[in-house]
Structures are given as C-alpha cells and as structure tokens.
Amino acid sequence: MGYMNSQFRTVEPALIEQRKTFRHPVQIQRTAIRQHGKSARKGELVDVSIYGCRVACDSIIAEGSRVWLRFEGSSPISATAIWCRDGHVGCRFAETLEQGLFRRLTLISE
Numbered sequence: 487m488g489y490m491n492s493q494f495r496t497v498e499p500a501l502i503e504q505r506k507t508f509r510h511p512v513q514i515q516r517t518a519i520r521q522h523g524k525s526a527r528k529g530e531l532v533d534v535s536i537y538g539c540r541v542a543c544d545s546i547i548a549e550g551s552r553v554w555l556r557f558e559g560s561s562p563i564s565a566t567a568i569w570c571r572d573g574h575v576g577c578r579f580a581e582t583l584e585q586g587l588f589r590r591l592t593l594i595s596e
Contacts, residue, residue, distance in 0.1 A: 509533040509540070510592045516558040519543055519575065521551055529575075531557060534591050538565070538578040547575050560587055 511533050519541050520526040529543035539555070547553060547567045554562045555577065565577040583591075 507535045507537060509535045509538075512591060514558060514591065517541060518556040519545065519547075519577075520554045520556075520562075521545070521547060522553070526554075526556070531591065532574065534583070534588070536579075536583045536585075536588055538568070538576065541575050541577065542573055543575060544573065545575070546570060553577060557587070557591060559590065 512531050514531040515528075517529045517531045518526040519529045527543055527545045529541040529545075532540045532542050534540075541555065547570045549567060549569055551567045553565050553567050553575075555565055556562050563583070564580040566580070567575050568578050569576040
C-alpha cells in the first residue's frame with residue numbers, strides 16, 4: 487500500500503552533480519547563439535565542457551531546438567538546446583569540442 491501512495495510524490499532535483507565531465511566556469515562575452523532560420527543573438531559563455539555549455543542570453547529557446555554557437559575565434563558549432571530558464575540556455579554539442587578550442591576557451595578571461 488505504501489508504494490501506491492509514494493509513486494506520485496514530487497521529487498526535488500539531485501544535489502549531486504551527475505555530469506560526465508566537469509563544466510569549467512568561464513566568462514566570455516563575445517559569444518553568439520543562433521536558432522535555425524533566425525538571426526544570431528549576443529550571449530555570454532558561462533561554463534563549458536567538451537560535451538556542452540551554458541550560455542546567458544535574452545532569447546527563449548525551446549528544449550530540443552538545434553542551435554549554432556560561435557565563440558571568440560571559432561567556427562560555428564552545432565548544438566542542441568537541452569534546457570532554457572532564467573536567462574540561460576544549456577546546450578549539448580553535436581560533436582565533442584575540439585581540444586585546442588576548449589583549451590583557448592578555458593584560458594580566456596575577460
């Protein structure tokens with residue numbers, strides 16, 4: 487009987503970080519994010535790993551949308567918007583980030 491009562495109980499998000507790799511905090515203001523078929527918007531890269539990133543921007547992007555990211559000194563990078571809330575977008579890169587670009591992004595400080 488206890489199982490039937492507990493299956494609908496709301497659960498808070500986990501307090502433990504469960505990502506594959508650590509997201510390195512950065513602060514790079516020369517970042518652009520563009521949804522497919524729309525114009526690019528300015529953003530700020532907040533954190534990054536080889537698998538994804540978080541960008542602060544004023545755009546509302548639907549979860550699952552394909553986006554293009556451009557960081558300082560990079561070609562456009564294809565990604566998927568995994569979540570969007572509170573002025574931030576969490577993105578997963580279509581391919582892992584090139585090691586040289588990752589190193590440049592984590593060493594830049596504006």
